[in-house]
C-alpha cells in the first residue's frame with residue numbers, strides 16, 4: 447500500500463538533497479577521541495543555543511533521557527514525571543535497567559502538571575521513602591498532544607525542585623516546536639534545567655541523533671555513560687553534519703508544521719464525528735477521538751487511501767512535519783471526510 451500523506455510521526459522526516467550534500471562533504475575524525483570536527487561543531491552550536499557549558503552528541507533521544515537519569519540518580523532514587531512521559535511508555539523499561547531509579551508518575555492535564563501536584567509527589571526524607579532526586583518534564587508533551595509548558599510553569603516547578611534538593615531535566619525532543627510557537631528562545635526554556643536535550647531526527651529533519659547539554663561536570667559524567675552504553679561513535683561527523691545543517695536551516699520552518707497542525711485540527715473540527723477542540727493544538731501534534739468508531743479500524747481505512755496516522759488506544763494521532771505540505775493537509779481532510787460523517 448502506497449503511503450501518500452504520512453502523518454504517522456515527525457520521526458519519519460527524510461534528509462533533503464541539500465542536507466545530504468552537506469553531510470557528504472563533512473569533515474570527520476574519531477568521535478570517541480573527541481577528534482571529529484563536525485561533531486565538535488554541532489555540540490558547540492547546541493550548547494550555545496541552549497545556553498549551557500557543554501553538550502554531547504548521542505545516537506538517540508532515548509539515550510539522552512537515560513544517560514541524564516543515570517547521572518542524576520542512584521539505584522532506588524525516584525524521578526518525578528507526568529504519567530504520559532516517554533520513559534514510562536516507550537523506553538523499554540530502560541530506567542529500571544540503566545539508572546535503577548524508579549518513576550513516580552503524576553496525573554497531569556495533557557502532559558502538564560502543576561506545583562501542588564509536584565510538591566505532593568516529592569517524598570519526605572523519612573528513611574522508609576525512596577529519595578526524590580529528579581524532576582523531568584517533556585517540552586512539548588508528546589502524548590499530551592504537543593502541549594507547551596509555559597515559562598511560568600517551568601520556573602515555578604524547577605525553582606521548587608532546586609529548593610527541595612532535586613535536579614531538573616528537560617526532555618526537549620520537540621523543544622523547537624515550542625520555540626517556533628511562542629518565540630521564546632530555547633535558552634530561556636532551558637535556563638533552569640540541569641540537563642536538557644533536543645532531537646535532530648524529528649521535525650528538524652536530520653537522519654540521526656540528539657544533543658544533550660548541561661554543566662561541564664554533568665557532561666563529563668554523561669561521557670562515561672555514553673561509553674558504557676556503546677553510544678560513543680567513530681566518524682560520526684557524517685551524521686552530525688545533518689544536525690548542523692538542520693540547526694542552520696530548519697529551525698524557523700517548524701512554524702509551518704505548527705500552522706499545518708492547527709489547520710488540520712480546525713478542518714477536522716468541522717467533521718461531526720470528530721471530537722477535537724482546535725484551540726488546544728499548540729504545536730505539530732493533533733490527537734482526537736472519533737465518536738462511535740474504533741480508531742484502529744478508521745486508521746486502516748485511511749491507509750487504504752494513502753493516509754497514514756497512528757492509533758493511541760481509542761484516539762488517533764496525526765503529526766505534521768517537513769515532508770507534509772499545506773495542500774496535503776487539505777487532501778488528508780478529504781480522505782478523513784470520505785470515511786467519517
Ligand SMILES: Cc1ncc(COP(=O)(O)O)c(C=O)c1O
Pocket residue numbers: 457505506507508509511532584586587588617619620645647655656
Ligand atoms: C517526548 C519524546 N522523548 C523521547 C523520544 C525518544 O527520541 P528518539 O526517538 O530520538 O530516541 C521521543 C521520540 O519519539 C519523544 O517523543
